[in-house]
Amino acid sequence: QVHPVESGGGSVQSGGSLRLSCAASRNSDPRDCLAWFRQAPGKEREGVAGIDSAGTATYADSVKGRFTVSRNADKTMLYLQMDSLQPEDTATYFCAVRGRYCSPHDLFKIEYTYWGQGTQVTVSS
Numbered sequence: 001q002v003h004p005v006e007s008g009g010g011s012v013q014s015g016g017s018l019r020l021s022c023a024a025s026r027n028s029d030p031r032d033c034l035a036w037f038r039q040a041p042g043k044e045r046e047g048v049a050g051i052d053s054a055g056t057a058t059y060a061d062s063v064k065g066r067f068t069v070s071r072n073a074d075k076t077m078l079y080l081q082m083d084s085l086q087p088e089d090t091a092t093y094f095c096a097v098r099g100r101y102c103s104p105h106d107l108f109k110i111e112y113t114y115w116g117q118g119t120q121v122t123v124s125s
Contacts, residue, residue: 002026002114004078004095009119012085018121020080022095026114028075033102033110036069036080038091038121047108048093049080058104062088085123092118 008020020036035050049059049069057069068081078095096112 004097004114004116006093006095006116006119009093009121011122011124014086014123014125016085016123017081017083018085020082020093020095020119020121022078022080022116024076024078024095024097024114026076026097029099030075031099031101032075033098033100033107033112034071034075034078035096035098035107035112036078037094037096037108038089039094039118040091043091045094050096050107051078052103052107053101054103056104058107060108082121085121087123087125090121090123092120094118 002025005023031053036048039045066084070079095116097114098112
């Protein structure tokens, strides 16, 4: 079992931008769901953005209009462009991959097969 590898985290000031990358580290499956989750200290992990099996992007309400999720054609790379970052975006961001079908409705609810180690994003005010 090979885990995804995230990169691109760091520290920025409020209003700044970061771009996260995730290498899926496995041969892709046409059904793959790819998603970004985050977890802040003392809080539960939450879905941030992802792309379902059909290629539809889904976003959490808290990041709509600020974050953009994308992937390459063969589903081996997932990206998260984060603009207008706010202190409440501070968290460890995880990449998740699932080799089975998913839809926008359950993108953040399903059990993911592969998880990365996470990359830290810190936004100061």
